Amino acid sequence: MTGFIGKQSESPNQPSESEAQPTSQGVVLDLAGYCPICEKETRFVAKDKWYRGSLLCQMCTNGSVPRERALALVLRETVPNWPNLFIHESSPMNRGISIVLKRDCENYVGSQYFPEQPFGTKVGEWQNENLEALTFPDNSFDLTITMDVMEHVFHPKLALQEIYRTLKPGGYYICTFPIRKYLTEPMTVRASIKNGEIVHADGITPEYHGNPVAKEALVTVDYGYDIHHLISYWTSFDTRIYRFSDRRHGIMGEYTEVVVCRKPDVNARLPAK
Numbered sequence: 001m002t003g004f005i006g007k008q009s010e011s012p013n014q015p016s017e018s019e020a021q022p023t024s025q026g027v028v029l030d031l032a033g034y035c036p037i038c039e040k041e042t043r044f045v046a047k048d049k050w051y052r053g054s055l056l057c058q059m060c061t062n063g064s065v066p067r068e069r070a071l072a073l074v075l076r077e078t079v080p081n082w083p084n085l086f087i088h089e090s091s092p093m094n095r096g097i098s099i100v101l102k103r104d105c106e107n108y109v110g111s112q113y114f115p116e117q118p119f120g121t122k123v124g125e126w127q128n129e130n131l132e133a134l135t136f137p138d139n140s141f142d143l144t145i146t147m148d149v150m151e152h153v154f155h156p157k158l159a160l161q162e163i164y165r166t167l168k169p170g171g172y173y174i175c176t177f178p179i180r181k182y183l184t185e186p187m188t189v190r191a192s193i194k195n196g197e198i199v200h201a202d203g204i205t206p207e208y209h210g211n212p213v214a215k216e217a218l219v220t221v222d223y224g225y226d227i228h229h230l231i232s233y234w235t236s237f238d239t240r241i242y243r244f245s246d247r248r249h250g251i252m253g254e255y256t257e258v259v260v261c262r263k264p265d266v267n268a269r270l271p272a273k
Contacts, residue, residue: 029055033248036073037064037097044250051253064096066251067176067258070244071147072097073251074258079172085142088166090131091149093212101145109141112213126213132158136166143172148209150177152217154193157234163261164235170265173237178255183224191220228259237261 029046035057048054056063064072075082075097086107092098102108111129120135121128129135131146132155144163153159163173190207191200198218200206207219228239242258244251 029252031055031247031250031252033250035059035064036069036076036249037100042250044252052255055250055252057250060096061099062095066244066253066256068093068096068098068147069249070242070246070251070256070258071145071174071176072100073246073249074242074260075145075174078174078260079143082143086140086168087143087145088136088141089145090129091146091212093147097145098147114213132162134162134166138165139168140166141171142168143174145173146175146177148176148178150175151219151221151223152209154191154220156187156221160231160234160237160261164237164263167263169263169267171263173259173261173263175259175261176255176257177223177259179223179225179227179241179257181225183222184226185224186226186230187224188222189220190222191218231259231261235261236264238264 026047027045028049029044029051031044033042033044034040035042035044038057038060040059042057042059044055044057046055051066053065055066057069079085082101083104083106085105086109087101087105088109088111089098089101090111091113092102092110098110102110109127110125111127112123113130114123114126114128115130117123117128119128119130119133131149131153144167150156150159160173167173189201190204191198193199209217209219211217228241231237231239238261240260242260244256244258246252
């Protein structure tokens with residue numbers, strides 16, 4: 001992952017669902033359901049109206065939030081044999097589906113971005129990788145996963161092309177990133193690198209998110225409704241986007257999209273006519 005700097009800020013456009021009335025314990029939403037991460041009957045509880053970050057599964061280790069459950073649900077439906085595959089996850093969190101992937105997949109590689117260390121080496125338990133210039137050979141993985149990473153890279157085209165290169169034919173890239181409901185065009189650049197310095201786009205207030213290995217992460221790109229077309233233009237991925245309002249699985253609130261990209265398998269046999 002690249003480009004983690006700055007200070008975390010609140011996310012915009014917080015939802016105001018009618019059920020979001022705080023109880024005496026400060027709970028604004030309490031749903032009974034089934035978690036696709038821990039695979040248990042559970043309760044999803046939010047103490048903040050920003051469900052994307054606050055609607056937590058009460059059974060998951062360290063909790064899980066809606067976008068993580070959305071990715072887990074799509075993963076289990078799309079690639080049910082994932083524990084037997086070779087998986088690369090960029091910038092995993094210490095919660096939710098990241099814990100399950102690492103625990104249950106023997107051929108799991110987790111990577112983080114440590115720009116001050118040599119890429120392709122181990123830093124603690126993690127492989128050190130720049131998503132825009134991966135050190136893995138071609139056709140290394142059956143599945144690549146990122147959660148809220150792509151909005152922090154300075155060159156998303158390079159990152160997507162590297163993910164494509166390192167996937168085996170027929171492999172999947174499954175990811176989450178915020179897709180702005182007010183933006184139709186595929187992408188708007190918020191910040192870029194010029195002469196080694198970060199330059200913010202005119203008229204755009206810098207926005208920052210959290211980071212699993214550093215304090216802060218600059219948002220470099222806003223993605224819009226047509227991003228799937230741009231992904232397929234930059235690569236040869238077949239691309240789908242899933243959207244949710246799913247109480248049963250605790251997938252509520254803003255920015256719950258899951259993007260699924262499949263690398264074509266040119267050697268796959270066509271069905272008999």
